[in-house]
Amino acid sequence: MSAPTTKKPTVTEREARQVAEAAREQDWRKPSFAKELFLGRFRLDLIHPHPLPADEDVQRGEEFLARLREFCETKIDSALIEREARIPDEVIAGLKELGALGMKIDTKYGGLGLTQVYYNRALSLVGSANPAVGALLSAHQSIGVPQPLKIFGTQQQKDAFLPRCARTDISAFLLTEPDVGSDPARLATTAVPDGDDYVLDGVKLWTTNGVVADLLVVMARVPATEDHKGGITAFVVEADSPGVTVENRNAFMGLRGIENGVTRFHQVRVPAANRIGAEGAGLKIALTTLNTGRLSLPAMCVGAGKWCLKIAREWSAVREQWGKPVALHEAVGSKISFIAATTFALEAVVDLSSQMADENRNDIRIEAALAKLYGSEMACLMADELVQIRGGRGFETAESLKARGERAVPAEQLLRDLRINRIFEGSTEIMHLLIAREAVDAHLSVAGDLIDPDKSLQDKARAGANAGVFYAKWLPKLVAGPGQLPTSYGDFKHGVDLAPHLRFVERHARKLARSTFYAMSRWQGRMETKQGFLGRVVDIGAELFAMSAACVRAELLRRQGDHGREAYLLADAFCRQARIRVDELFNRLWSNTDDLDRKVVKGVLGGSFAWLERGIVDPSGDGPWIADATPGPSRRENVRRPFG
Numbered sequence: 001m002s003a004p005t006t007k008k009p010t011v012t013e014r015e016a017r018q019v020a021e022a023a024r025e026q027d028w029r030k031p032s033f034a035k036e037l038f039l040g041r042f043r044l045d046l047i048h049p050h051p052l053p054a055d056e057d058v059q060r061g062e063e064f065l066a067r068l069r070e071f072c073e074t075k076i077d078s079a080l081i082e083r084e085a086r087i088p089d090e091v092i093a094g095l096k097e098l099g100a101l102g103m104k105i106d107t108k109y110g111g112l113g114l115t116q117v118y119y120n121r122a123l124s125l126v127g128s129a130n131p132a133v134g135a136l137l138s139a140h141q142s143i144g145v146p147q148p149l150k151i152f153g154t155q156q157q158k159d160a161f162l163p164r165c166a167r168t169d170i171s172a173f174l175l176t177e178p179d180v181g182s183d184p185a186r187l188a189t190t191a192v193p194d195g196d197d198y199v200l201d202g203v204k205l206w207t208t209n210g211v212v213a214d215l216l217v218v219m220a221r222v223p224a225t226e227d228h229k230g231g232i233t234a235f236v237v238e239a240d241s242p243g244v245t246v247e248n249r250n251a252f253m254g255l256r257g258i259e260n261g262v263t264r265f266h267q268v269r270v271p272a273a274n275r276i277g278a279e280g281a282g283l284k285i286a287l288t289t290l291n292t293g294r295l296s297l298p299a300m301c302v303g304a305g306k307w308c309l310k311i312a313r314e315w316s317a318v319r320e321q322w323g324k325p326v327a328l329h330e331a332v333g334s335k336i337s338f339i340a341a342t343t344f345a346l347e348a349v350v351d352l353s354s355q356m357a358d359e360n361r362n363d364i365r366i367e368a369a370l371a372k373l374y375g376s377e378m379a380c381l382m383a384d385e386l387v388q389i390r391g392g393r394g395f396e397t398a399e400s401l402k403a404r405g406e407r408a409v410p411a412e413q414l415l416r417d418l419r420i421n422r423i424f425e426g427s428t429e430i431m432h433l434l435i436a437r438e439a440v441d442a443h444l445s446v447a448g449d450l451i452d453p454d455k456s457l458q459d460k461a462r463a464g465a466n467a468g469v470f471y472a473k474w475l476p477k478l479v480a481g482p483g484q485l486p487t488s489y490g491d492f493k494h495g496v497d498l499a500p501h502l503r504f505v506e507r508h509a510r511k512l513a514r515s516t517f518y519a520m521s522r523w524q525g526r527m528e529t530k531q532g533f534l535g536r537v538v539d540i541g542a543e544l545f546a547m548s549a550a551c552v553r554a555e556l557l558r559r560q561g562d563h564g565r566e567a568y569l570l571a572d573a574f575c576r577q578a579r580i581r582v583d584e585l586f587n588r589l590w591s592n593t594d595d596l597d598r599k600v601v602k603g604v605l606g607g608s609f610a611w612l613e614r615g616i617v618d619p620s621g622d623g624p625w626i627a628d629a630t631p632g633p634s635r636r637e638n639v640r641r642p643f644g
Contacts, residue, residue: 028441033356033548034366038439038541040478040513042506044489046362047548050556051355053117061118064103068122071098072129079398081130081257082413091133092170092212092643100126102166104141105150109162116292116354120299127300128307131417132257134300136170139208142293143425144171145215145236148285152234152277161215161236169214170643172239174204174263175286178629182430184219184232184283188629189265191220191235193228196272198235200243200265203629211249211259212643213239218265219282231280235270239642243268245634249641254416259641264634290425292357294368297421298350298375304418305343305379308386311409312336315390326389335385341574342378344567345546348553349374366438367545373431374542376421383415429535436534439541440527443520446470471517478514483507494558496568498551501575505544508582512540515589532594540585543578550574 028035033046053061075094081087095101103119105111114122119141127134141147146165149157165171180186189202200220210216216237224230237244248262277285316327316336326332353367387394393401394411402408422428446466455463482488483506492498516537520527527534554571558564603609 028363030361030363032363032366034370034541034545035363035438035441037505037509037544037548038366038512038516038537039442039474040510042481042483042502042509042548044502044548044552047352047356048552048555049559050352050552051359051361052556053115053355053358057115057118057358060112061114061121064099064112064114065118065122065125067098068100068125071095072126076126076129076133078130078410079402079408081132082410083399085251085256087130087133087136087257087259089643092136095133095137096167099167100137101140101168101170102146103137105146105162105166109158110166111146111162112166116295116357117351120295120302120350120354123296123299124303124306128303130257131300131304131414132255134303135255135258136209138296138300139173140165140171142296143173143217143286143289144209144213145169145217146171147289147293148217148234148276149236151288152281152285156273157236157276165215170209170212171215171217172207172209172213173217173286174207174210175219176206177203178205178262178627182427187219187221187232188631189218189220190631191222191233191270193222193225193272194269197269198222198272198275200235200237200268200270201631202265203247203631204263204265205629206250206260207246207263208258208260210239210263211246211261211639212641213259214642215239216244216263217276218270219286220265222279229279232282233279234276234282234285236274236276237265237268237270239640241268241270244640245636245638246640247634247636247638249639252420254413254419261639266631266633291365291368294372294425295350295354295357297425298346298371298379299354301375301379301418301421302343302347302350304414305339305346305382307414308382309336309339309343311411312339312386312389315409332389335389337573338577339382339385341570341577342382344553344570345550345574345578346375346378348549348571349546352549352552366435369426369431369435369438370538370542370545372425373428373435373538374546376418376424377428379418380415380422383411383418387411387415429531432535432538433531435538435541439537440516440520442470443517475517478510478517481506481510483510492551492555494555494568495565496572498554498568498571498575501547501572501579502551504575504579504582505547508540508586509544511586512537512544515586519589530594532592532597533589536585536589540582543582543585547575547578 031043031046033043036043036046071094076091099112100122102109102111103114103122104116105113107113123134123138126137144165145161149161153161175184177188180188189200189204191198191200198220200218202220204210204218207213207216216239218235218237219232220235222228222230222233243266245264245266246261247264250260250262252258252260313327313336316332317325319326321329327336349371353364353371356362356364356367390409390411393406393409397412398408398410426434446463483503485503488506489499489502492502519530519533523530550571554564554567557567
């Protein structure tokens with residue numbers, strides 16, 4: 001066995017992109033509503049009529065939600081968790097007894113076998129009781145051991161680990177390192193083959209559930225040798241293995257009860273039988289796991305939106321200014337309308353994406369990513385608006401409010417708790433790039449060689465011919481469509497008329513595709529550097545997807561006789577608000593300060609504006625920006641704290 005390396009991998013930008021590209025799912029074997037949307041094709045038939053869960057799934061899901069609601073109302077003390085910065089052991093024990101650790105695990109392994117729809121509704125419910133509890137359950141099941149084993153595990157691995165995860169053992173996912181975030185090509189943790197084992201060395205950062213976990217999914221780099229393909233590989237690791245040390249329990253501005261830490265591996269022996277998938281398949285496993293796993297985060301954002309709406313409604317009805325409730329003042333009322341309409345649309349996005357995941361008819365990798373991106377951004381805006389509506393009380397802690405005799409509304413806590421969602425499981429900036437890559441996949445598949453500097457003239461000529469055939473068929477279809485016909489989508493008119501919004505989506509999907517094509521023609525190989533442009537393209541797609549989901553959900557509720565009139569009103573309000581945002585985003589595609597911003601950034605990094613920083617005191621002190629993560633034995637106390 002060779003000694004662990006202490007040198008971080010040196011990776012060029014191109015090599016990093018190649019690693020990320022290799023981890024992508026390359027093929028589109030099933031239709032995707034969002035992918036078609038970015039190509040200028042509004043495939044309403046893929047989402048309408050709204051798919052529905054089977055009756056037995058509904059019954060099983062509703063029965064569990066009823067039990068979970070009672071538990072949340074009687075056993076979870078969110079104020080206590082916030083005050084003590086930890087989830088009490090008895091809460092975890094109660095969740096285990098409920099079967100909440102195994103919501104997504106098949107019943108044959110002792111789980112509840114809930115659908116994605118009801119799993120997300122459960123997370124929305126428990127996350128509203130306390131977001132840290134929701135984060136623990138989500139990290140355990142959405143990205144922890146159960147999901148990758150469900151998709152990629154051997155039968156022996158499923159038999160060994162899934163029953164434990166369903167009832168007793170908490171799991172965690174360990175990818176990030178002190179100097180490695182969204183660029184996994186630089187992963188430094190190693191797994192060196194040694195007989196029937198691998199020996200792990202390295203340090204992992206921000207290990208959600210890592211402080212209390214019993215089982216870990218660890219991503220490590222296997223060195224390539226004559227006998228081993230090597231590459232980033234996934235392993236199931238027992239958290240109490242010799243050489244595993246939790247060196248720190250991290251503390252954050254929000255989610256104070258979250259058990260997130262720094263974990264060091266020193267000569268940790270892991271049986272080869274615990275390797276998930278093949279060597280080098282780790283990133284693909286992680287990305288595939290996240291395809292549906294990302295839906296858990298926006299599900300909890302839905303719960304946050306519902307709570308924001310409840311508090312805004314109750315508070316704004318009793319708080320009076322200038323002779324009438326503040327809700328009736330337009331400045332406040334517009335915020336309440338935004339919260340209500342956005343909550344409706346976000347729930348529509350999550351439920352639709354979840355049901356499509358359950359049916360497995362569509363490829364939802366873009367839909368899930370859009371749900372995560374859109375949900376995390378909009379939930380933060382809703383929470384911020386709630387704090388504004390509450391005024392000074394919104395800035396005051398719940399404990400302080402209670403101490404002086406008022407209702408303990410944790411609005412400021414919600415804002416702090418939600419802020420991490422724009423970073424968790426892919427930051428907004430990374431989500432923009434990830435979705436943009438999928439959105440332009442069709443273009444790159446036919447014309448990618450044209451803009452690849454490493455391709456030969458012969459390859460470029462062949463790509464040019466293929467691109468000519470593709471665009472000759474595709475571009476003419478972007479000129480006209482149903483969105484220009486005043487009678488299109490007429491079955492969405494029932495009192496309130498939603499048809500104009502669907503026509504708007506159809507027209508602007510074609511406009512978005514034309515804009516993307518024009519940008520590729522203009523910038524060619526430099527397209528990947530235009531991150532501002534690509535981010536706006538993705539944001540437009542997110543708004544169009546949300547508008548579509550809102551209209552389809554409103555029609556579903558109308559047909560079911562479940563608040564149909566109100567749903568149509570909310571969908572109409574949301575779509576009108578979204579259309580304003582879409583128009584602004586389209587304008588900013590070509591009218592922006594991106595070029596000037598790059599000049600300013602170069603000046604900042606070069607020290608040209610250092611004079612602007614004078615006149616302050618920096619309270620952050622000394623110390624390295626990134627902690628040393630050199631492999632070796634731990635010199636710190638093990639703060640691992642398993643439950644029960």
